[in-house]
Amino acid sequence: MNRKLLLVSNSTLHGGGYLQHCQEHIQHFFGQEVKRVLFVPYALHDRDAYTKTARDKFQSLGYELDSVHEAANPVEAVRKAEGIFIGGGNTFRLLKALYDNDLVTEIRKRVLQDGIPYMGSSAGTNVATISINTTNDMPIVYPPTLTAISLVPFNINPHYLDPDPNSRHMGETREQRIVQYHEELGTPCVLGLREGSMLLVEGNKASLLGTTNARLFQRGKQTTEFEPGSDLSFLLIDAP
Amino acid sequence: MNRKLLLVSNSTLHGGGYLQHCQEHIQHFFGQEVKRVLFVPYALHDRDAYTKTARDKFQSLGYELDSVHEAANPVEAVRKAEGIFIGGGNTFRLLKALYDNDLVTEIRKRVLQDGIPYMGSSAGTNVATISINTTNDMPIVYPPTLTAISLVPFNINPHYLDPDPNSRHMGETREQRIVQYHEELGTPCVLGLREGSMLLVEGNKASLLGTTNARLFQRGKQTTEFEPGSDLSFLLIDAP
Numbered sequence: 001m002n003r004k005l006l007l008v009s010n011s012t013l014h015g016g017g018y019l020q021h022c023q024e025h026i027q028h029f030f031g032q033e034v035k036r037v038l039f040v041p042y043a044l045h046d047r048d049a050y051t052k053t054a055r056d057k058f059q060s061l062g063y064e065l066d067s068v069h070e071a072a073n074p075v076e077a078v079r080k081a082e083g084i085f086i087g088g089g090n091t092f093r094l095l096k097a098l099y100d101n102d103l104v105t106e107i108r109k110r111v112l113q114d115g116i117p118y119m120g121s122s123a124g125t126n127v128a129t130i131s132i133n134t135t136n137d138m139p140i141v142y143p144p145t146l147t148a149i150s151l152v153p154f155n156i157n158p159h160y161l162d163p164d165p166n167s168r169h170m171g172e173t174r175e176q177r178i179v180q181y182h183e184e185l186g187t188p189c190v191l192g193l194r195e196g197s198m199l200l201v202e203g204n205k206a207s208l209l210g211t212t213n214a215r216l217f218q219r220g221k222q223t224t225e226f227e228p229g230s231d232l233s234f235l236l237i238d239a240p
Numbered sequence: 241m242n243r244k245l246l247l248v249s250n251s252t253l254h255g256g257g258y259l260q261h262c263q264e265h266i267q268h269f270f271g272q273e274v275k276r277v278l279f280v281p282y283a284l285h286d287r288d289a290y291t292k293t294a295r296d297k298f299q300s301l302g303y304e305l306d307s308v309h310e311a312a313n314p315v316e317a318v319r320k321a322e323g324i325f326i327g328g329g330n331t332f333r334l335l336k337a338l339y340d341n342d343l344v345t346e347i348r349k350r351v352l353q354d355g356i357p358y359m360g361s362s363a364g365t366n367v368a369t370i371s372i373n374t375t376n377d378m379p380i381v382y383p384p385t386l387t388a389i390s391l392v393p394f395n396i397n398p399h400y401l402d403p404d405p406n407s408r409h410m411g412e413t414r415e416q417r418i419v420q421y422h423e424e425l426g427t428p429c430v431l432g433l434r435e436g437s438m439l440l441v442e443g444n445k446a447s448l449l450g451t452t453n454a455r456l457f458q459r460g461k462q463t464t465e466f467e468p469g470s471d472l473s474f475l476l477i478d479a480p
């Protein structure tokens with residue numbers, strides 16, 4: 001499989017600028033062959049402002065950026081894209097807009113069949129996986145399904161957060177929420193990507209990049225920690 | 241309208257036992273006429289264990305507790321109930337199970353027409369409102385709609401959490417999430433109930449109980465803070 005994915009946990013790391021913490025990875029990922037990246041701003045309400053932010057950053061890295069919301073025909077825009085970047089925001093709003101614009105199947109086809117590079121950040125990482133069942137976002141709108149673009153056969157929890165031992169708040173911890181997901185039958189692995197980490201997928205090889213560990217949750221198994229540089233290719237094998 | 245609701249933010253307050261922080265309110269709410277309360281444990285996976293926890297607590301307060309999951313016919317159980325308590329857990333799982341068991345319409349009818357008291361805690365408070373659009377929970381399952389029992393014409397965010405000024409985490413704050421909800425057209429008020437607070441509704445009168453302030457978000461308006469004892473009856477008037 002010709003797939004090429006860069007799935008980033010978070011767009012902004014504390015103290016840094018937009019996409020600053022992963023900018024070298026972005027340049028290495030899109031490389032010199034890609035000249036224009038197609039941006040999907042659907043996760044935020046103000047698509048124009050969001051596009052400006054993303055465009056400024058991508059131009060500073062040497063890429064032109066077109067936004068799908070500026071295209072007369074979004075499906076056509078995906079068909080012609082050299083590379084795709086889906087930004088963060090609200091995952092429910094993003095997935096609903098992807099379905100409303102008939103882009104889910106088209107993006108999957110371009111990425112898995114044609115091999116164009118796909119970068120996602122936060123919500124854009126959630127929609128690249130099998131489903132948005134493990135998003136942290138509030139369900140502010142109702143998408144037609146939680147099934148997502150399915151570029152990988154597992155789930156990711158972006159912005160993964162360790163329990164705060166000093167907290168007096170009684171809402172579920174992130175770990176408890178993922179454990180509740182795995183109480184449901186037939187649920188796939190969940191990779192908890194802490195802020196600062198990202199997953200690079202090239203064909204059937206997956207590796208952890210960035211500066212923080214990732215935590216893997218598997219139904220009925222012990223959770224495991226992985227350090228940056230770890231080979232996570234086993235996650236790409238379709239599991240029952 | 242004959243409605244009687246006790247909508248609690250959280251089942252357990254830091255340092256206390258299950259439902260301990262609101263036990264006097266529970267006794268005052270169900271009073272002496274109600275002898276048996278019908279419990280809905282659908283928000284947690286282990287319904288038997290959950291029922292035991294709730295039963296022990298309610299018995300200590302002088303009430304027998306029947307669980308809807310032990311009834312041969314859940315709809316019949318709701319039809320015969322003297323009072324209902326829906327406990328917390330995962331809101332998506334809870335709402336899906338309520339629809340799967342045809343209980344949404346039946347509960348609404350018993351509470352709004354027959355006037356039986358309804359107590360909800362956390363997820364049980366979410367499903368009492370117009371929709372679960374402002375739950376904090378992870379969408380671990382896909383309910384047939386986000387529309388809920390609609391015992392009140394607005395939304396609640398339970399476990400409302402103020403932004404932590406020392407946090408280095410870049411995920412959205414609770415306030416940002418609710419603001420994103422209000423970017424959508426025609427969205428109703430959201431009452432942020434901090435842990436320790438609860439809303440008592442009697443007919444067309446609503447008041448804030450407990451020990452913490454509540455924060456009200458209205459689309460296109462300034463957010464407002466309300467202290468315990470505040471009259472929130474204006475929330476019960478159906479707004480556009």
Ligand SMILES: [Ca+2]
Nearest residue numbers: 089090123137
């Ligand atoms: Ca988000």
Ligand SMILES: [Ca+2]
Nearest residue numbers: 329330331377
């Ligand atoms: Ca919950």
